Amino acid sequence: MTGDETTPSPLGLGRDLMLAGSRLRDAVRRRAQREFGLTALQSDILLVLASRGSMISTELASACGVNASTVTHAVDAGVERGLVLRVRNEADRRLADIALTPAGKRMAERVRALIADLARAALEGVDQPGLLAESLAQVTRNLEKG
Template identity: 80%
Template sequence: MSGDDEDNSGTALDLGRDLMLAGSRLRDAVGRRAQREFGITALQSDMLLLLATRGSMISTELASACGVNASTVTHAVDAGIERGLMRRVRNEADRRLVDIGLTVAGKRMAERVRALVADLARSALEGLGTPDLAVLAESLAQVTRNLEKD
């Protein structure tokens, strides 16, 4: 391995670690504020945002999108149903499946969570100029596309 390859490998490792750390810290901050302000967990926040965007999903899709197992999603959905934020309905295309969707209250809560995430993101990005933000946004979008290939 040449010196340049070693330098690039170290840089990639550092960037990978920094991406993971930034994502983890943002998720933790969202979870803390969502719990404090709305009484919901970070996972429920993720689920609300996903369901607001996609309409409805079956639990295995939701679990995969949130990076957790199906039983964890089941518990979070049960809690969301108890709070009147989510509902289960029979899938019209395949009656064996159950779709998870948002209630009207769930859609309102998803908007509140979206505003909370935007507020935290603004704080996290403080000090970056508009050109830097544009480069960061495109770079992160490319990272996401690259990771979706796996």
């Protein structure tokens, strides 16, 4: 090996980031399904709506990184469970805003707590979690540019 042996290669670091994200998402998916009966997408929808408020389905799909038909199926399931509702959009009556119900807000808090619990376990042994968080936020901003 040449150069600074403590600096990972961009390829290795990219692989590690993808793997860590995938493993965390899988852990969230498994526990959310087991504990709350939610899919990973349903969990994402609850968290997005809890932080951003009501949205139309295309905005919600974009925020969750899926297509509109996929988000529609997940929202339908959320409506059936009483976690989300559709309300006529005031600006464009042809559209419906998707919003959390009180039960949806409570479930979003439970999902947040689950993710925080998994993140604490994932960060075990990490010396500077604050620095890691700042770095990952910058990685996200960089990826959103392109």
